[in-house]
Amino acid sequence: MTPNTSPYLSPNKMLNWSKKNLFSSWVNTIMTVIALIFLYEVGTFFLNWAIFKADFINNFRGETITDRTFCSKNIEVGQHGACWAIIFVRFHQFMYGFYPVEEAWRVNLVYAFLPFALIGVLFDKLPLRRVFLYFTFAFPFIAYFMLYGGPGLSVVATNKWGGLLVTLFLGVTGIALAFPLSILLALGRRSNMPIVKSICVVFIEFIRGVPLITLLFTANVMLPLFLPEGVKPDNLLRALVAVTLFQSAYMAEAIRGGLQAIPKGQIEAAQSLGLNYWQTTRKIILPQALKIAIPPIVNTCIGLFKDTSLVLIIGLFDLLGIGRAALSDITWTKLYYEVYVFVSLIFFIFCFGMSRYSLYLEKKLKTDNS
């Protein structure tokens, strides 16, 4: 790296940096030029397709696009870019599935408050963190009431939920429920009690040994067997159970990695002071182990978030499922690129956010004096 440690970029420094890193030799220069040309070509092609030559609501003649025959690219073949109208026309479905249009404000409200439920958990030096954490604990109940309904709000059955709502519901709830479960599993796996230990080992290894699809099918078929006759759990709940169990096994392994990094002396010091197992675990081991395990935990969360799209095989319409449904509509069919690019973009935004958060934490852990 450059010896200049100042964070401010000046044209001079940038020039120096490029000389050193991009044009240091003939080979390096050629590679740089090729890469730049490539980036330029791909970039301009994509931007033209996605923005400059694309249709949004109207086509190039100024007509409102109501089906695929109005897309500019289908009128003048080869002259135009993407036809985003499919996203706009079906935007409600992408966001809420088949949730009644007049009730969509309830989902919006939940989306709007979700960040407030998360920041207390994500940032440990937040002012008023305690208040935010109280909200975090209350949030699932509020969200459930808002989304599902109850006294004063009309009930919207979960088979009406879809799109981003299902993706976020499964992702966020699955991760939130899996977290405490995974801590217990990780602790159980290191327990001295042989029975507890074997149960945890078998559970973790079994879940890690089968694909999520299998679990989803299994939950779909098996769950009704464990419930009293007549009680029919809905599909979303079955998917949630499968996703939670799946995630908890992976998270447990990430946490176990953190637990293993804690020196034995820490436990001995706590024991010699008279702290019992749970006190030692809560006050000494977990705070240190979770800190170490956060990057791998976030990795498993990113994986899970993407994997939620598998629920479409058990008949749920998550974001991807809604996209595929849109494509099978004969008035919109063949707009594959638009749909998949849009769905990917949404997944990317969330996963990239998690990935950046994990990087931020890694940096913070390095600089923390503790």
Add this chain to the structure above:
Amino acid sequence: MEQVIQLEKVNKWFDDFHVLKDIDLTVTKGQKIVVCGPSGSGKSTMIRCINRLEAHQKGQIVVHGTELTNDLKNIDMIRKNVGMVFQQFNLFPHLSVIDNITLAPIWVKKLPKKEAENIAMTYLEKVKIPEQAQKYPGQLSGGQQQRVAIARSLAMNPDIMLFDEPTSALDPEMIKEVLDVMIQLAEEGMTMLVVTHEMGFAKTVADQMIFMDEGRIVEQATPDEFFNNPKSDRTKLFLSQILNH
């Protein structure tokens, strides 16, 4: 004299390795015992059996009239009254100095936070680093960390203190500050069991010297006897090695 620790024919194995062989030891109230011996002779294992960080398999260990068995209640009770200081300090790196010290008083003794903090400050003053209360262990020197560890143990108000080579991980210039604290503690009448090779310290404070080798107590005597007139050849050899370098 009131007996506070009794070990009778204590035996311990790590798998099939016999670490402690028929250990007999009695400690009376206020007594200072220094344990020495070659590496691997079982010194650490012996004192770790006294607060049950290790479990013995044969024989009897009685602390304050309570026998150490698998009974968790007894173990908890004994640990509350027996403090331990480790070679590697083992401070909790995620807690500040003051939180390291108040942790056990608050959670084990259920003291109010304010009271626990007052106690913590008293002991930090005693080990002469009250100004470091808000720092984290990683910001302190080794000698300071070990003094915090001593304060942390003392804050539980134990009647017995176990030390396992408290100065052997320290740079030479920091050894004295830790030994000074231990000498002061000895003068105040604390019952102490110290594994150390600091023979100057041993001569100053010990009532009894114990020499261990291969899992046995080979020799037990007053410091005067021990240093000037050791009985066993192994003790002589050990002393000549340790005093000559």
